[in-house]
Amino acid sequence: MGAQVEPLGEKEIEERLAELPGWSVEDDRLHRGYHFPGHLPAAVMVIHIARIQEELDHHADLTLGYNRLTVAVNTHSIGGKVTDLDFQLARRIEEIAGAHGAH
Numbered sequence: 190m191g192a193q194v195e196p197l198g199e200k201e202i203e204e205r206l207a208e209l210p211g212w213s214v215e216d217d218r219l220h221r222g223y224h225f226p227g228h229l230p231a232a233v234m235v236i237h238i239a240r241i242q243e244e245l246d247h248h249a250d251l252t253l254g255y256n257r258l259t260v261a262v263n264t265h266s267i268g269g270k271v272t273d274l275d276f277q278l279a280r281r282i283e284e285i286a287g288a289h290g291a292h
């Protein structure tokens with residue numbers, strides 16, 4: 190996979206985060222929490238994210254609550270650092286969030 194799976198530096202992370210409001214990096218994990226109008230829309234978004242994750246072969250930890258969903262991801266194959274793969278997944282999730290009533 191080459192340079193794509195290099196851990197990102199601090200400046201590269203800041204640049205990418207600037208394009209992704211609501212997302213942050215803590216403890217080497219890229220994460221965001223979403224709120225929903227109820228439980229089913231949150232659960233449906235989990236399934237939609239799962240499809241994207243299979244397409245990208247990159248998988249986040251998804252924590253589903255009643256009307257909340259937390260997404261946290263890093264790249265396991267390089268020992269749990271934030272890479273461009275994590276940002277690719279985050280951008281794909283952002284693209285679908287609005288349609289699920291997530292905010």
Ligand SMILES: C[C@H](O)[C@H](O)[C@H]1CNC2=NC(N)=NC(=O)C2=N1
Nearest residue numbers: 246247248249263264265266267
């Ligand atoms: C075999 C398969 O391609 C790997 O295990 C993939 C699957 N999903 C993954 N997801 C994440 N977040 N990091 C990985 O390194 C990773 N590796």
